[in-house]
Amino acid sequence: MAGIYIHIPFCKQACSYCDFHFSTQLKNKSELISSILIEAELRSNYLNEKVESIYFGGGTPSLLKANEINEIFNQLHKFYQVDSDIEITLEANPDDLSPAYLAELKKTPINRLSIGVQSFDQEDLQFMNRAHSASEAKSSIINAQDNGFENLSIDLIFGSPTSNFKKWEENLKTFFSLNISHLSAYSLTVEDGTKLAHDIGKGKVKKLEDNLALAQYKQLQNAIKDNGFEQYEVSNYCRNEMYAKHNSSYWKSTPYLGIGPSAHSFDGNSRQWNIRNNAIYIKNMNSNLPYFEVEELSEENRYHELLITALRTKWGISLPIFKETFSTSIVEHFFNRLKKVENRVFLDENIAKVKAEYLFESDYIVRELML
Numbered sequence: 001m002a003g004i005y006i007h008i009p010f011c012k013q014a015c016s017y018c019d020f021h022f023s024t025q026l027k028n029k030s031e032l033i034s035s036i037l038i039e040a041e042l043r044s045n046y047l048n049e050k051v052e053s054i055y056f057g058g059g060t061p062s063l064l065k066a067n068e069i070n071e072i073f074n075q076l077h078k079f080y081q082v083d084s085d086i087e088i089t090l091e092a093n094p095d096d097l098s099p100a101y102l103a104e105l106k107k108t109p110i111n112r113l114s115i116g117v118q119s120f121d122q123e124d125l126q127f128m129n130r131a132h133s134a135s136e137a138k139s140s141i142i143n144a145q146d147n148g149f150e151n152l153s154i155d156l157i158f159g160s161p162t163s164n165f166k167k168w169e170e171n172l173k174t175f176f177s178l179n180i181s182h183l184s185a186y187s188l189t190v191e192d193g194t195k196l197a198h199d200i201g202k203g204k205v206k207k208l209e210d211n212l213a214l215a216q217y218k219q220l221q222n223a224i225k226d227n228g229f230e231q232y233e234v235s236n237y238c239r240n241e242m243y244a245k246h247n248s249s250y251w252k253s254t255p256y257l258g259i260g261p262s263a264h265s266f267d268g269n270s271r272q273w274n275i276r277n278n279a280i281y282i283k284n285m286n287s288n289l290p291y292f293e294v295e296e297l298s299e300e301n302r303y304h305e306l307l308i309t310a311l312r313t314k315w316g317i318s319l320p321i322f323k324e325t326f327s328t329s330i331v332e333h334f335f336n337r338l339k340k341v342e343n344r345v346f347l348d349e350n351i352a353k354v355k356a357e358y359l360f361e362s363d364y365i366v367r368e369l370m371l
């Protein structure tokens with residue numbers, strides 16, 4: 001099984017912390033969609049398996065009209081084998097999810113929404129320069145449910161300097177009151193080149209406190225358990241096994257094809273990444289010029305990728321497959337290094353996985369196991 005990711009590189013405004021690829025200039029949106037259609041056809045031999053998830057990410061895919069989404073689907077159906085039980089996710093921002101837009105979305109095959117709420121607190125949202133208000137954050141979820149979207153995920157961010165114990169508790173209470181089956185919760189991080197990094201550098205904003213982020217992560221772990229949710233990845237939680245199929249495929253190293261500027265692809269042996277510039281992507285796609293770079297993965301790369309992806313999840317590393325796939329020296333290295341972190345890792349003959357209470361330290365554990 002495989003997945004397709006479509007990158008929609010447009011946003012209404014720049015959030016202060018974001019380093020994804022997007023443009024706030026929407027004037028070449030239709031040329032970009034035409035280029036995505038061209039790429040979908042050009043890449044039709046990349047996946048040799050049925051597609052079981054399609055993910056519209058960005059940027060802000062909810063800036064697409066329903067007919068634009070359908071145009072992309074028609075193209076995908078023409079060139080790819082699509083599973084009947086497919087998960088099709090659209091990332092959406094709360095300010096776009098009006099009842100009228102949701103009614104239009106219902107006319108597309110989208111069957112899951114991942115809503116970029118980030119916080120239900122107005123001060124947090126203003127600090128992050130989000131385009132929506134706290135009341136839109138809540139009403140967008142209710143609108144989606146009223147329009148028949150049952151499979152919902154939301155994103156929340158913790159560790160903001162505008163947050164505290166009480167506010168985070170309120171955010172989590174609001175989340176659990178809204179009958180949503182999936183949550184992605186991330187710590188606010190400072191990425192180079194963002195407004196947040198610039199403002200911290202200039203002393204306009206105080207540095208983020210690691211202690212606050214860690215305390216709020218622990219607060220989240222407790223709230224999750226109290227509310228019948230399961231943590232299945234460092235930043236992802238669900239109930240009733242409503243795991244995100246698409247993102248889980250990244251962590252399980254199944255092949256995926258990324259279409260659109262800056263999108264990445266993986267076929268098991270190599271990684272590809274598309275040009276991270278809308279105008280050049282459009283020009284190259286329409287002139288038969290190269291639009292991506294490729295890296296063949298060495299055994300060392302594949303080992304490191306396995307650690308980085310699989311050890312983030314509750315599924316961990318399948319040891320029989322690991323031993324079959326990697327050379328003796330890498331397998332020996334893995335088991336030797338495992339001794340250094342053995343109190344943090346669950347191990348039997350079939351699986352090695354980070355214990356739930358240590359998932360937040362998975363980066364450290366991965367570093368210890370690397371070559």
Ligand code: SF4
Nearest residue numbers: 011014015018058059
């Ligand atoms: S809406 Fe999403 S992609 Fe766009 S700037 Fe904000 S965080 Fe980044």
